Amino acid sequence: MTAVTDKFAAASIALTLLGLSTCTALAQKRYDTGATDTEIKVGNIMPYSGPASAYGVIGKTEEAYFRMVNDRGGINGRKINFVTYDDGYSPPKAVEQVRKLVESDEVLLVFNPLGTPSNTAIQKYLNSKKIPQLFVATGATKWNDPKHFPWTMGWQPSYQSEAQIYAKWLMKEKPDAKVAILYQNDDFGKDYVKGTKDGFGAKASSIIMEESYEVSEPSIDSHIVKIKAANPDVLLIYTTPKFGAQTIKKTGELGWKPLQIMTNVSASVGSVMQPAGFDNAQGVISAAYAKDATDPQWAKDSGMMKWSEFIDKYMPGADKTDSGHVYGYGAAQTLAKVLEMCGDDLTRANVMKQAASLKEFTPDTLLPGVKINTGPADFAPISSLQLMKFQGEKWELFGDIINGDVATE
Missing domain, CATH: 3.40.50.2300 (Response regulator)
Structure with a gap:
């Protein structure tokens, strides 16, 4: 092998080693606390x-x-x-x-x-x-x-997106309805109230009553009695599951039949509608983005x-x-x-x-x-919903998928 050939061989090996070290550097694993190889x-x-x-x-x-x-x-x-x-x-x-x-x-x-x-x-x-x-x-x-x-x-x-969808549907389907809102007195409930008012826009006067409850209350039956006295046509139920079940059950016990619209987060058949009583839950409206396991x-x-x-x-x-x-x-x-x-x-x-x-x-x-x-x-992964109505022992979807994007600042 000549000296020139030796130089070429050495250069080739050096380049190969450099390439391998570069690849190794590129393939290096990077971890923060909480992650390892295993x-x-x-x-x-x-x-x-x-x-x-x-x-x-x-x-x-x-x-x-x-x-x-x-x-x-x-x-x-x-x-x-x-x-x-x-x-x-x-x-x-x-x-x-x-x-x-x-x-x-x-x-x-x-x-x-x-x-x-x-x-x-x-x-x-x-x-x-x-x-x-x-x-x-x-x-x-x-x-x-x-x-x-x-x-x-x-x-x-987002709750505001969902609430806007309910308000827009009501303006189209029940334009003259008197609306009452029952909401949890925290950011969760207030987000729904804001979305509802934004959805109604100039027709926000349709809301005749806003009644809040505290999450520490064992029962909200007294709030339902108070809302019934105002005689609204529509009751928006912006609650977590326990209070959603109480609301539907109490309206049934009172023999009161407003159109009830329930938050998606409290629309579980097993933990809300069943405890409330299927008879009481007939016709309740909500919205979904996920499939309902009870739907055949x-x-x-x-x-x-x-x-x-x-x-x-x-x-x-x-x-x-x-x-x-x-x-x-x-x-x-x-x-x-x-x-x-x-x-x-x-x-x-x-x-x-x-x-x-x-x-x-x-x-x-x-x-x-x-x-x-x-x-x-x-940073809002899911922004679409479809309305649904409770019939028999399950939810039935209706209408089209609705996008409810809410602008952020």
């Missing part, structure tokens, strides 16, 4: 006790979903370690539990924390720590504010068949009429998609970047035509 630690708070305990089934479903993911090999080879705590639907308790998740458990992110009051209490803390508060389980409009809170993102349609039209739907198989295997004996199981599955499937998109870059910044890059994603449980889309300036 594990992704996900934190969650949920009201397993207290006035909103009906929602606890959501956390149990998410825990089961990640068990299924782990049984199938995890996400990009990493198992999900799902750490979930009870906050009792209490903001001070929520702060305490989230601090524990971050500072003691050292989770990568806080996923699907439930409740407007609880999430309001933890939002500034998580954003100051630059920890994702991802796919928040409440429809308050303020979760779509990437400019001021870049570490917080919602999941379900989804019996052969591929997505709901997967959901049903999951429930049978991982939550045997669970009440399939409880919509919390559908919600938890869809939210968990969305997080699994984001973590899959993260690849080996499991930094908190990349988790948020990927969460803001979802395009036409369709979890198994969403209605046909409802898709998840996000962007750097759009």
